[in-house]
Amino acid sequence: MSLALPSSPFPEAFVPASVPVTDHSAALRGEFVAALPMRHAGLRTVTVRWECAGPPQAAVVVLAGGISAHRHVAANDRFAEKGWAEGLVGPGRTLDPQLLRVLAFDFIGADGTLDAPIDTADQADALALLLDHLSISRLQAFVGYSYGALVAQQFALRHRARVQRLVVVSGAHRAHPYAAAWRALQRRAVALGQLQCSEEHGLALARQFAMLSYRTPEEFSERFDAAPEVVNGRVRVAAEDYLDATAAQYVARTPVTAWLRLSESIDLHRVDPAQLQVPTVVVAVEGDRLVPLADLVTLVEGLGPRGSLRVLRSPYGHDAFLKETDRINSILATAIRLPGDTA
Amino acid sequence: MSLALPSSPFPEAFVPASVPVTDHSAALRGEFVAALPMRHAGLRTVTVRWECAGPPQAAVVVLAGGISAHRHVAANDRFAEKGWAEGLVGPGRTLDPQLLRVLAFDFIGADGTLDAPIDTADQADALALLLDHLSISRLQAFVGYSYGALVAQQFALRHRARVQRLVVVSGAHRAHPYAAAWRALQRRAVALGQLQCSEEHGLALARQFAMLSYRTPEEFSERFDAAPEVVNGRVRVAAEDYLDATAAQYVARTPVTAWLRLSESIDLHRVDPAQLQVPTVVVAVEGDRLVPLADLVTLVEGLGPRGSLRVLRSPYGHDAFLKETDRINSILATAIRLPGDTA
Numbered sequence A, B: 001m002s003l004a005l006p007s008s009p010f011p012e013a014f015v016p017a018s019v020p021v022t023d024h025s026a027a028l029r030g031e032f033v034a035a036l037p038m039r040h041a042g043l044r045t046v047t048v049r050w051e052c053a054g055p056p057q058a059a060v061v062v063l064a065g066g067i068s069a070h071r072h073v074a075a076n077d078r079f080a081e082k083g084w085a086e087g088l089v090g091p092g093r094t095l096d097p098q099l100l101r102v103l104a105f106d107f108i109g110a111d112g113t114l115d116a117p118i119d120t121a122d123q124a125d126a127l128a129l130l131l132d133h134l135s136i137s138r139l140q141a142f143v144g145y146s147y148g149a150l151v152a153q154q155f156a157l158r159h160r161a162r163v164q165r166l167v168v169v170s171g172a173h174r175a176h177p178y179a180a181a182w183r184a185l186q187r188r189a190v191a192l193g194q195l196q197c198s199e200e201h202g203l204a205l206a207r208q209f210a211m212l213s214y215r216t217p218e219e220f221s222e223r224f225d226a227a228p229e230v231v232n233g234r235v236r237v238a239a240e241d242y243l244d245a246t247a248a249q250y251v252a253r254t255p256v257t258a259w260l261r262l263s264e265s266i267d268l269h270r271v272d273p274a275q276l277q278v279p280t281v282v283v284a285v286e287g288d289r290l291v292p293l294a295d296l297v298t299l300v301e302g303l304g305p306r307g308s309l310r311v312l313r314s315p316y317g318h319d320a321f322l323k324e325t326d327r328i329n330s331i332l333a334t335a336i337r338l339p340g341d342t343a
Helices: A120-133 A147-158 A177-195 A199-214 A217-223 A240-253 A256-268 A293-306 A317-323 A325-336 B120-133 B147-158 B177-195 B199-214 B217-223 B240-253 B256-268 B293-306 B317-323 B325-336
Strands: A028-038 A042-053 A060-064 A101-105 A141-145 A166-169 A229-231 A234-236 A280-286 A307-313 B028-038 B042-053 B060-064 B101-105 B141-145 B166-169 B229-231 B234-236 B280-286 B307-313
Touching (some): A028 A120, A042 A120, A060 A147, A147 A166, A147 A256, A177 B217, A177 B240, A199 B177, A217 B177, B060 B147, B101 B120, B120 B147, B141 B325, B166 B325
Parallel strands (some): A280 A307, B141 B166, B280 B307
Antiparallel strands (some): B042 B101, B229 B234
16 A cells, blocks of 8 residues: 655655765655545545664664654754654664664654544554655564554554564553543543633643653652642642643643644554464563553463563553663563564 | 530531430431631631431441541431441441441531631541530541541541540551642642633543542453544543543532642641551552552551551452442441440
8 A cells, every 4th residue: 555645765855955865874854745544534634754764774673652752763963852762772772773774753643733533553554655655665673662552553453564573562452441531531631721722731731640640659659758838828749840840841842633633542542462463572561550561461362472571660650661771672682683584 | 625616515406396306316417616726727717517326325436538528427317318428337337326426527628618728637626626516525436538537647646535446448647649649630620620710620620530549440441441432523432421420420519619628638638657646447458549558558557556457459449448338347347346445
């Protein structure tokens, strides 16, 4: 399936004038417009934005993260700002852009221009269009964390021949009903803000509730055990300063529509593990309040001989992928570089 | 300490004309106005509302529940509507109003007229005024659940001679920092609603988030595993109907100010377990997301030889006290009726 127009490789890649185009191992960015038949929203025109770092002939690994992640995974020579997966991508790591091509993309809807239900299947199909566009026939691996883990499953289900193995971190075959309720209420916080034209206020509150689901009581107990204060006649608890700061950063960079539609997308996700035919390493974090270990055990059981499970214990809960980078890196080393792999 | 005016017993007890006043074992209700020196709000005039069922000469047990609880614990001959602790109070139960006087009161602030920080110490002092008012010198026991457990601790700390033993269920010596953050965000949902004069909308959302903290993922997984739906272009998850219904009921009966100030009051609570001199049975529920088992272990350790711990496993989490009534009743039987007790 290819609806990408045009389909030649790298046609609109953004290359600053100061960088010689012969420097093929430098990071590249690009974007293209494609027609995408969406599961719940019909045929839509979407813009797919990508970044790729690594030698042109190397094997390709796609890395996809949570709904707030994007195409810039780590600082590189050309794009120096920090990425969302620093510590996991770089020289000496398993995801080493000197040895592999690390490809990432902005999720469909992440720019806030697509106000419709977005299925994880839609993201998988957009990635397939991107691979067509870049003339990449097959991925060495798809490493997906959180929302990215759901997209990885859909990609394996819908484009089985195009990926050799999956690494699925903190993402199950369907949203847990409790986590889904938690997200639904976050979306209602945004709706409450929108009623008074205060979308940002609502999004800040949604993000703060989300932070509680990403982290653990153990971490809060360590960091925020100070006594509450009475400020202007109101009780203020110790974690509120932290929650305010993190929400302000988030709201400044996140379109409300993008957040709403990608939050929904997590809850729309449903696949049958038995239908997944790609060898998959599932990584679970004990204590993850959003994606319980039990659900990832169910996923691995459904995978049968194609699945294996790694379990981490971390005070960071759902955020462990971004915090326990050494341990995740070790898991990736085993999961991605197996004997007999071909690029 | 007695600031109650007047101090004679039962002066304003509400007794319907159709009930003979000689029927001393019937339930009684009353209220009185008192001046209460509050920890964070100075001297305030408060109304204390109470209900008591049981023989006039029997030993008195106070039962206090969560911030939504009130003076009417169970239906009785005089007040036939259901109470909040049905299944725990009645003939044949440990809390049998044929054998004991079961006393309960509306928390200070529960009527929504007190818009100031309310400490659990204030509730304890209000109860002491109530005991003065009813000429009750000493309680056989104070059974406190959730917020009521915090009030029980303060009562034992501040009025040690007036209570023989405590049963403290799902309430620790201080709010867990994670639970405190969760409540602080619920209060922000109300504040967001208030910005547009839609307090009820905000309170409904706050209550829905609170429900997630009262219950467990295990229960949600059992009840709400249906696939999400796309309704009017928006994703709706399976638990939303339930959450809507429960919030509507709650908002209809709860003044917003009452909820805000009692929610704050939970977070203000801090006592030193080592200072508690009253024999105390602590009941913890494994899987309670608001009051972790570990915190109740800390409480019991601080109590030293005066403390003992009972642990329940329940899919109802923080709400187990209201759901696992047979098991709670058995624990109360041991905890309240010890050999050598005098009324």
